Amino acid sequence: MKAIAVLPGKANSVHLRDIPAPKLGDQPHPHVCKIPEGRAVLVKTLQIGVDATDREINEALYGNAPPGGEHLVIGHESFGQVLEVGSKVTEVKPGDYVSCTVRRPGGSLYDVIGRNDITGEEVYYERGINLCHGYLTESFVDDVEYIVKVPKELRHLGVLAEPASVCAKAIEQAYLAQTRLQVWMPRRAFVLGAGQIGLLATMMLRLRGLEVYTLATRPGPHRKSEITEAYGATYVSSKQTSMADLAKQVGKPDLIFEATGNAEICFRAMEVLGINGALIWTSITGGKHDVSVDGAKINLEWVLGNKLLVSSVNGNRRHFELGIQALSHGELTYPGVTSRILTHPVAGLDKYQEMMKLLEEKEALKVFVNVAG
Numbered sequence: 621m622k623a624i625a626v627l628p629g630k631a632n633s634v635h636l637r638d639i640p641a642p643k644l645g646d647q648p649h650p651h652v653c654k655i656p657e658g659r660a661v662l663v664k665t666l667q668i669g670v671d672a673t674d675r676e677i678n679e680a681l682y683g684n685a686p687p688g689g690e691h692l693v694i695g696h697e698s699f700g701q702v703l704e705v706g707s708k709v710t711e712v713k714p715g716d717y718v719s720c721t722v723r724r725p726g727g728s729l730y731d732v733i734g735r736n737d738i739t740g741e742e743v744y745y746e747r748g749i750n751l752c753h754g755y756l757t758e759s760f761v762d763d764v765e766y767i768v769k770v771p772k773e774l775r776h777l778g779v780l781a782e783p784a785s786v787c788a789k790a791i792e793q794a795y796l797a798q799t800r801l802q803v804w805m806p807r808r809a810f811v812l813g814a815g816q817i818g819l820l821a822t823m824m825l826r827l828r829g830l831e832v833y834t835l836a837t838r839p840g841p842h843r844k845s846e847i848t849e850a851y852g853a854t855y856v857s858s859k860q861t862s863m864a865d866l867a868k869q870v871g872k873p874d875l876i877f878e879a880t881g882n883a884e885i886c887f888r889a890m891e892v893l894g895i896n897g898a899l900i901w902t903s904i905t906g907g908k909h910d911v912s913v914d915g916a917k918i919n920l921e922w923v924l925g926n927k928l929l930v931s932s933v934n935g936n937r938r939h940f941e942l943g944i945q946a947l948s949h950g951e952l953t954y955p956g957v958t959s960r961i962l963t964h965p966v967a968g969l970d971k972y973q974e975m976m977k978l979l980e981e982k983e984a985l986k987v988f989v990n991v992a993g
């Protein structure tokens with residue numbers, strides 16, 4: 621069957637290759653974890669989302685092949701339909717729509733207790749990213765432990781399950797950490813970035829009843845500003861109003877969700893957070909970027925204001941479930957809005973070069989491959 625793969629360590633090596641079709645009895649990651657007897661699920665791939673991570677893996681910035689091989693099948697944002705289940709699987713059945721989590725457990729205590737999303741190990745095993753093959757292929761097998769059901773009525777948004785899990789986890793982490801305050805009722809949030817992560821975070825914070833201001837660079841109106849406003853949030857162009865000016869105009873935020881991919885913005889956000897507030901960092905910033913801030917001022921304000929920085933990456937099955945619940949709630953509350961994030965479909969695995977090219981496209985909010993109908 622067809623798969624889109626790279627040769628890790630070799631830049632621009634993305635290619636289409638033929639790999640054996642998986643069977644229910646296969647062990648997809650024998651070097652990491654074993655599927656217990658009867659607990660495997662075979663999934664037909666329907667749609668796979670791609671993002672900057674896939675581009676960076678193709679640029680050979682990171683990513684490794686599973687041991688003993690030279691290639692890595694990429695793609696970590698999965699959506700498919702169950703074809704076959706093992707004799708001890710009760711959670712899903714053939715025909716169900718599903719997504720599959722990304723990280724597989726290593727050996728740390730966190731991995732052992734099911735929190736592989738916060739593994740204590742330096743080496744992590746992620747499908748389509750590091751040491752485990754991904755989902756840009758026609759079918760895949762995994763342990764039902766990592767398979768998350770998507771309601772049939774939400775299948776048009778199923779490919780957003782993984783990015784939604786990232787946002788749902790990050791927000792939940794902030795709320796959990798803020799229980800330190802005993803009472804925390806955030807009213808105002810700034811979301812920095814209006815890409816897929818910023819927009820899904822905007823929706824989730826609106827669903828929690830916050831007044832949300834979502835910042836990106838370009839002045840509206842355009843699709844990102846329209847989606848933001850359709851969620852009942854306010855879109856702000858940082859070219860027209862800086863974050864600091866916005867805070868002066870509307871008040872300092874109790875919560876900031878940072879998702880611009882820009883290291884300077886990560887630190888500038890520290891200058892505007894309100895007292896007792898939480899700043900969430902989700903950006904993954906590659907390369908080197910020196911940033912100059914008034915460290916003494918930030919330190920003083922953060923200590924005297926009891927402010928909190930929460931960093932968050934990845935998500936386990938519970939976060940996928942939370943993300944899917946938020947997508948469902950969002951679809952009922954703001955019908956048809958979230959599907960506007962799905963801007964650039966690619967017709968089939970053969971079009972892998974078009975897929976890579978679209979990842980450079982400024983207007984592309986979400987590029988995804990329609991693997992099967």
Ligand SMILES: NC(=O)c1ccc[n+]([C@@H]2O[C@H](COP(=O)([O-])OP(=O)(O)OC[C@H]3O[C@@H](n4cnc5c(N)ncnc54)[C@H](OP(=O)(O)O)[C@@H]3O)[C@@H](O)[C@H]2O)c1
Pocket residue numbers: 671672786812813814815816817818835836837838844858879880881882885901902903904905932933934985
């Ligand atoms: N933690 C995790 O598990 C996780 C998972 C997935 C992604 N990420 C990271 O999350 C970040 C966002 O991902 P994405 O896919 O949503 O990215 P994206 O599509 O590239 O969106 C980035 C957004 O940030 C805005 N932006 C960039 N620089 C800015 C600046 N200086 N001031 C204000 N806005 C700025 C962009 O504005 P314009 O729209 O005007 O261009 C855009 O709206 C990335 O760093 C990604 O690596 C993290």
